[in-house]
Amino acid sequence: MSAKASNRRIRLLLGVFVLAFGLTFLRAAWLQGVRAASFGRLASSQHSEDVVIPAARGTIYDRTGLQLAIGEQAQTVYADPRQVTDPKTESTTIAQALKLDPNQVYQELTDRTHGFVYVKRKADPAQAAKLEKRGLPGLGFYAEERRFYPQFSLASQLIGYAGVDNHGLAGLELSLDKQLAGRPGRERIVKDASGQAIDTVVSQPERDGSDVYLTLDHTIQANAQTVLRDTVAKWHAKSATAIVLDPATGAVRAMATAPGFDANSYPQVWRVLQRNRAVTDTYEPGSTFKLVTVAGALSERLVSPSTTFTLPYYIHVADRTIHDAEPRGTETMSVSQILSRSSNVGAITLAEKLSQHRLVQWISRFGFGHLTGIDFPGESPGIVLPEDKWSGSSIGNIPIGQGIAVTPIQMASAYAAIANRGVWVRPHLVERIGASASTRPARRRIVSPWVASELMAMLKNVVAEGTGTLAAVPGYQVAGKTGTAAKPDPQGGYSDTRYVASFVGVVPASRPRLVILVSVDEPRGAIWGGVVAAPAFAEIAKFDLQYLDGGVPPDAPTTATASATATP
Amino acid sequence: MASWSDAAPSLPSPQPRSRPRPRPKPAPRRRPQARRGVAGGVVWIAIVAVLLAGVVALNVAVLRLNVQLDKLDTQRAHLRAEKQALASQLAMTAASPRIQLQAQKQFGLVPANPAETTYVRLRPRSR
Numbered sequence: 001m002s003a004k005a006s007n008r009r010i011r012l013l014l015g016v017f018v019l020a021f022g023l024t025f026l027r028a029a030w031l032q033g034v035r036a037a038s039f040g041r042l043a044s045s046q047h048s049e050d051v052v053i054p055a056a057r058g059t060i061y062d063r064t065g066l067q068l069a070i071g072e073q074a075q076t077v078y079a080d081p082r083q084v085t086d087p088k089t090e091s092t093t094i095a096q097a098l099k100l101d102p103n104q105v106y107q108e109l110t111d112r113t114h115g116f117v118y119v120k121r122k123a124d125p126a127q128a129a130k131l132e133k134r135g136l137p138g139l140g141f142y143a144e145e146r147r148f149y150p151q152f153s154l155a156s157q158l159i160g161y162a163g164v165d166n167h168g169l170a171g172l173e174l175s176l177d178k179q180l181a182g183r184p185g186r187e188r189i190v191k192d193a194s195g196q197a198i199d200t201v202v203s204q205p206e207r208d209g210s211d212v213y214l215t216l217d218h219t220i221q222a223n224a225q226t227v228l229r230d231t232v233a234k235w236h237a238k239s240a241t242a243i244v245l246d247p248a249t250g251a252v253r254a255m256a257t258a259p260g261f262d263a264n265s266y267p268q269v270w271r272v273l274q275r276n277r278a279v280t281d282t283y284e285p286g287s288t289f290k291l292v293t294v295a296g297a298l299s300e301r302l303v304s305p306s307t308t309f310t311l312p313y314y315i316h317v318a319d320r321t322i323h324d325a326e327p328r329g330t331e332t333m334s335v336s337q338i339l340s341r342s343s344n345v346g347a348i349t350l351a352e353k354l355s356q357h358r359l360v361q362w363i364s365r366f367g368f369g370h371l372t373g374i375d376f377p378g379e380s381p382g383i384v385l386p387e388d389k390w391s392g393s394s395i396g397n398i399p400i401g402q403g404i405a406v407t408p409i410q411m412a413s414a415y416a417a418i419a420n421r422g423v424w425v426r427p428h429l430v431e432r433i434g435a436s437a438s439t440r441p442a443r444r445r446i447v448s449p450w451v452a453s454e455l456m457a458m459l460k461n462v463v464a465e466g467t468g469t470l471a472a473v474p475g476y477q478v479a480g481k482t483g484t485a486a487k488p489d490p491q492g493g494y495s496d497t498r499y500v501a502s503f504v505g506v507v508p509a510s511r512p513r514l515v516i517l518v519s520v521d522e523p524r525g526a527i528w529g530g531v532v533a534a535p536a537f538a539e540i541a542k543f544d545l546q547y548l549d550g551g552v553p554p555d556a557p558t559t560a561t562a563s564a565t566a567t568p
Numbered sequence: 569m570a571s572w573s574d575a576a577p578s579l580p581s582p583q584p585r586s587r588p589r590p591r592p593k594p595a596p597r598r599r600p601q602a603r604r605g606v607a608g609g610v611v612w613i614a615i616v617a618v619l620l621a622g623v624v625a626l627n628v629a630v631l632r633l634n635v636q637l638d639k640l641d642t643q644r645a646h647l648r649a650e651k652q653a654l655a656s657q658l659a660m661t662a663a664s665p666r667i668q669l670q671a672q673k674q675f676g677l678v679p680a681n682p683a684e685t686t687y688v689r690l691r692p693r694s695r
Contacts, residue, residue, distance in 0.1 A: 068659075072656050143649065145652075197634060
């Protein structure tokens with residue numbers, strides 16, 4: 001072979017190589033440059049995955065540290081109907097394992113228009129684990145957190161509930177959702193062919209929700225609920241509400257409504273049972289409202305507790321005639337007796353002396369018609385007529401708690417202010433959130449310490465010798481007021497058969513530790529607050545006084561001792 | 569007349585012309601450079617090989633750590649689930665109303681009557 005031929009071949013080979021490399025280079029440039037984005041997406045979809053790391057929802061504790069709402073691991077079961085080979089057998093197996101309707105599961109598994117269907121969200125982990133072991137084709141599982149209420153019906157209206165997506169839907173779960181929910185984390189992971197994570201490209205850690213500590217005490221709450229349940233059953237009432245409040249701090253120790261419900265099964269419960277009536281519902285308070293009238297008259301120095309009035313059985317106000325609850329002749333009553341005997345005529349007389357304008361101011365000063373600011377969603381401000389809307393007869397019904405609607409928490413706060421030497425403290429349910437320090441609730445003086453002290457003495461008479469004798473607690477001095485109010489009739493006027501019976505009291509009266517409100521809606525057989533609500537108050541107070549701090553020492557005069565041993 | 573052959577002095581017979589031997593190049597001068605180059609190449613190859621091995625080893629280590637991390641994440645999730653389950657069990661069993669009910673049923677617990685309760689108050693500083 002000549003050298004010339006040899007050189008030609010070498011050049012040819014070189015040309016082939018150059019061409020091959022050129023083509024390769026062009027192809028590489030095409031793939032890396034022009035198609036880079038689309039291939040990048042395709043590749044990343046195959047071996048990288050964006051994973052959302054859910055943040056654990058914060059736990060709700062009571063003041064003793066008991067969990068009232070907690071996050072629990074659950075398994076969500078889903079299916080790809082296109083991969084399900086034997087829908088009939090699979091649906092039977094799934095339905096048996098997860099306690100579902102087999103026909104419904106079968107319908108879902110045979111719907112091949114979808115590539116993903118939920119079989120059961122947040123199923124029981126044990127049930128799901130058994131099902132997973134069966135290895136059914138087309139069935140998938142992933143872990144999710146579900147909300148669990150380990151105390152079941154305890155304070156369920158108050159705590160509320162979180163939905164399937166772990167967002168608060170009612171109660172404190174709703175109002176504190178932002179703090180409880182936390183922030184989910186994100187990760188972009190690279191997987192190998194077997195789906196195992198081999199690298200984490202981007203990582204943003206999750207931030208768990210904050211724990212919430214309530215002022216509520218589960219023992220006091222449970223007892224209040226039990227007493228209310230028994231009261232509703234005894235008087236065949238529509239419902240009942242109770243509030244236990246610490247007057248010095250405004251901390252709510254119990255807020256109960258009967259009938260209650262199990263928060264774990266909220267979707268099956270009527271909405272009407274889910275309401276926290278103590279905050280969201282209003283009622284006409286009746287005689288418990290007379291405290292405002294008397295407090296106004298005392299504060300304006302128009303009367304003293306011993307000032308007497310000659311009171312007939314009835315009184316005319318505009319076109320209305322208002323009389324006392326019990327028939328009687330014309331009597332002379334002191335201001336203290338007006339309150340203890342719950343005289344409507346007496347209260348209206350005091351209100352007329354006080355004047356409409358000043359009464360309106362005192363109603364506002366006690367917080368009626370305004371939100372208390374309690375940390376619970378959906379609070380009602382109550383219904384208070386503005387002064388320019390008052391009719392001629394308003395001065396005849398508002399001073400005795402008719403024609404005005406208040407919430408139980410407003411009423412309990414007003415009595416707590418009197419128990420707290422005239423200082424109103426904003427009622428609150430949340431002690432603290434996470435590690436943050438608890439904040440001091442807002443407070444304002446509404447009556448002088450002297451007026452508060454005089455009112456307490458009058459309220460003690462209500463229980464000692466007035467309408468509230470059934471509220472007495474052995475060993476303790478109790479101050480309180482009964483209330484009985486006819487409910488407004490939808491056809492106009494007031495009903496003759498439907499009443500709200502209530503009692504608000506302070507124990508021990510000498511050194512108040514608790515303010516307890518009990519209101520019973522539409523009791524049958526008896527309608528009086530002193531008969532229906534006062535015994536429930538006594539039951540709650542008796543238990544709570546023994547429970548608080550290992551027992552609150554009795555303060556009744558018969559048990560008063562010097563400094564040695566006291567035997568009541 | 570003299571012939572050319574006679575007149576011409578006899579010339580030495582032409583010997584076959586041999587190629588001049590190439591003069592030996594100063595090889596000893598260039599050889600140490602080549603050796604150094606080869607040695608340097610080997611060193612570089614070794615260095616690159618070590619670096620490559622290091623990169624591979626590092627990647628393998630990172631891969632192992634990532635796999636381990638993934639396993640630990642899974643383990644953490646399991647432990648967390650277990651903790652949550654235990655916490656809810658504890659919350660259910662530790663509730664005082666439940667304990668009270670059990671005590672009433674099993675041992676006949678009766679709440680004390682406050683009217684019959686004796687409270688002892690100690691004087692200040694008394695022991």
